[in-house]
Amino acid sequence: MTETGRTDGAGSGPVxxxxxxxxPVATLGRLDYHEHLFQSSPLLPGDELDDERASLREAVTLHASGIDAMIDATPVGxxxxxxxxxxxxxxxxxxVVASTGMHRSAHYPADHPQRSLSADDKATLFVQELTLGMLADDADAQRFRDGGVPEGLPTAxxxxxxPVRAGxxxxxxxxxxxxxxxxSTLEAAAEAHRVTxxxxxxxxEFCSAAHEVLDLLAAGGVPADRVVLAxxxxxxxxxxHLSLAGRGAFLGYDGMGRSRTRSDAELLDLTLRVVQGGGTNRILLGNDVARRSRYLAYGGMPGLGYFGERYLPRLRALIGDAAVGTLLEANPALFLPWSH
Structure with a gap:
């Protein structure tokens, strides 16, 4: 497989x-590393994000809260x-940096065609979305089955x-x-990384098997410092966390505003301990609100603005402006550029 269609539209240097x-990396600003503007999954019935106007209003709120950029972490299907x-x-x-890829298998019903894609077919799809353009209709992903790479699939x-391309x-x-x-998805992701x-x-899930994931990706040619563990x-x-950071992996912290499972105070304390342990340059911050029932524009709460308006001020008071700047700006500038 060869990379096609990659252009450096921003000039020389990392992009x-x-x-x-x-x-250019220098123009990115403060990044929310994990959000979803659109999403639908059988694991989240009734929590679909499927209204462009509402998602737009929520994105405006995020931007107004002091965030300049975000990763939209919804993969294919x-x-x-x-x-x-x-x-x-x-x-x-x-x-906005969009995602190709495929979520954990539980999000796809047993008869979902993406479950039958081979690692090679997934890799072909992922590379296409990274380099040529993202599918206009996710249903077209099923046409990558059985070793066939269809011609002329419409892209967004x-x-x-x-073309809209994934990053x-x-x-x-x-x-x-x-x-x-x-x-097979991890193997395909490794192949897509090797190409692009x-x-x-x-x-x-609860940071389980984190070292095992890094081992599997490393065997496929993905260095730990090209991986964020959401x-x-x-x-x-x-x-x-410090052991994972010691391998070079980025740690995705995105559990704020979820007091039913863990309070913000616990997340703040964890961040402080990891920063004090030397892990400042390995943390990425996001909100991962991800559900209709949590978006103000869809009638829920607390909304995307919670991250910048309510959580980040507490974090700045705890670890300082410079450290928060590293988490929001310097670390994304290390993680997001393509390595070749």
Whole structure:
């Protein structure tokens, strides 16, 4: 497999691939590393994000709270609307990095065609979305089965008519389990990384099997410093986190505003302990609100603005402006550029 269609639209030097094109690292600003503007999953019935106007209003709130950029972490087959994401980015001024990839297998019903894709077919799909353009309709992903690479699948376009391309590969595993479907997705993500140099996000359940995921990806040619472990904070074990950071992996902290399972105070304390232990340059921050019932614009709460308006001031008071700047700006500038 060879990379095709990669252009450096921002000139020489490291760039980050957003839905509106490649941008210089220095222009990214403060990043929310994990959000969803559109999403639909059988694991979240009634919590679909499927209204462009509402998602736009929520994105405006995020931007107004002091966030300049975000990763839209919805991969293939879970209700993405890639053209709408590009329209929202153009309207709000948010720099949005979109995701190709495939979530943990539990999000796809037993008869879902994506479950039958081979690792090679997934890799072909992921590379296409990274380099040529993201599918306009996720249902077209099923046409990558049986070794066939169909010609002429429609891809999403920006308001200016350019292809919408992904900037990251999203994968996932279950709680202390990597089944055959998820293993093939990780293998495909590794192949897509080898071809493009794109970074990789892995959804973890309570930070379980984190070292095992890094081992599997490393065997496929993905260095740990090209990986962010999403929801690492769901296991508030600073020792575990520092061991992962010591390998070079990025730690995704995105559990704020979830007092039913863990209070913000616990997340703040975890962050402080990891920062004091030397892990400041390995943490990425996000909100991962992800549900209709949690978006103000859909009638829920607390909304995307919670991150910048209510959580970050407490974090700044605890670890200082400089450290928060590292988490929001310097670390994304290390993680997001393609490595080749």
């Amino acid at each position: 980050i691939r957003t839905v509106l094109g490649d941008v 879970l209700g993405r609307d890639t053209a709408a994401v590009a329209r929202i980015a153009a309207t709000t001024g948010l720099a 376009t920006t308001p200016a008519g350019a 990251l590969v999203k994968t996932g595993i279950d709680y202390w389990a990597i089944d055959a479907v998820d293993r 140099g794109a970074p990789v996000m892995v959804h973890l 929801h690492a904070d769901r296991d508030p074990d600073a020792g575990l």
